[in-house]
Amino acid sequence: MACHPLKQVIEAADKAITEEDFDALMEFYADDATLVIKPDLVATGKEQIYKAFVAIAEYFNHSLVVKQGEMHVIQSGNTALVIMETVLETSDNAGVASCISRRATYVFREEPVGKWLCVIDNSYGTDLLGAM
């Protein structure tokens, strides 16, 4: 299902994260969206999510590059569950590169038709089990 419109939406959102353009990034989230920051910590609403991404950028030394791997979309009406390999490339102050691969789960809602918004952003996927 790689041709699902959500593929382009997620690519554009990840580009905004990589470019630290968080105003553009907020356009991809619903007003009541929830972001899992860490297994025991969530941000709800655009204000909290914006602040979380500022902190995440700082945490990764402003080096974060987000890339997409394999993607599956399971759709039911105006709701879609996305199962996706997400690759995070980072480098530390000494320039040492790291690569983190996550098996993420995202819930999107199409509202209005043709406009998909992220309502739940859980990049940890099922790794939440046993993580707390």
Place this chain on the structure above:
Amino acid sequence: MACHPLKQVIEAADKAITEEDFDALMEFYADDATLVIKPDLVATGKEQIYKAFVAIAEYFNHSLVVKQGEMHVIQSGNTALVIMETVLETSDNAGVASCISRRATYVFREEPVGKWLCVIDNSYGTDLLGAM
């Protein structure tokens, strides 16, 4: 978040699967729900989902017992993503028992308030990646 109302909802749905009471089971699904039967096969709508559960019961020799393990609920307004350990106990014609543990992902919608319906049922979770 084990005290979320969805815990009881999912327990009741799994009891209906175990008892092969598929009429009762259908009450837990939205009309446009999607069930992942196998990584490359989905059922959409109650008629298809009902038939899928009849076939699943047959496949497991009418021995299927579904139990819940650890559960996390990530909620955004009237939408919830459930990350859950689901245990399937079965036995074959010779009485040999098997136990399958899955890290499932379910999307529920609360509509109207207080009534949660399953819109996406993906018991394979992120194991869909690399499965096709």
